[in-house]
Amino acid sequence: MADLRYQAGRFYQNDAERFSRASNYAVADFGGSVRLYRQAELQAGVQNALDRNDFLVDGYPEAGSTAFVNLRYRF
Numbered sequence: 001m002a003d004l005r006y007q008a009g010r011f012y013q014n015d016a017e018r019f020s021r022a023s024n025y026a027v028a029d030f031g032g033s034v035r036l037y038r039q040a041e042l043q044a045g046v047q048n049a050l051d052r053n054d055f056l057v058d059g060y061p062e063a064g065s066t067a068f069v070n071l072r073y074r075f
Helices: none
Strands: 002-007 011-013 019-021 027-036 040-047 054-055 066-073
Touching: none
Parallel strands: none
Antiparallel strands: 002 027, 011 019, 027 040, 040 066
């Protein structure tokens, strides 16, 4: 699975109540899963794979790259 989000032309308001235009950025997430047994599934992926520093509120950057591995068992 893949997810790509692109933001352009977005405005934000800083602490001084001035409006500014945020820089353009893209966030890419990748992941996948494989069935190990009849009831077990392994999931893995990377969020924000490009590790671009983006922010929605001035001075509060969003999280950088994160990786995950999950083991799901259904009974």
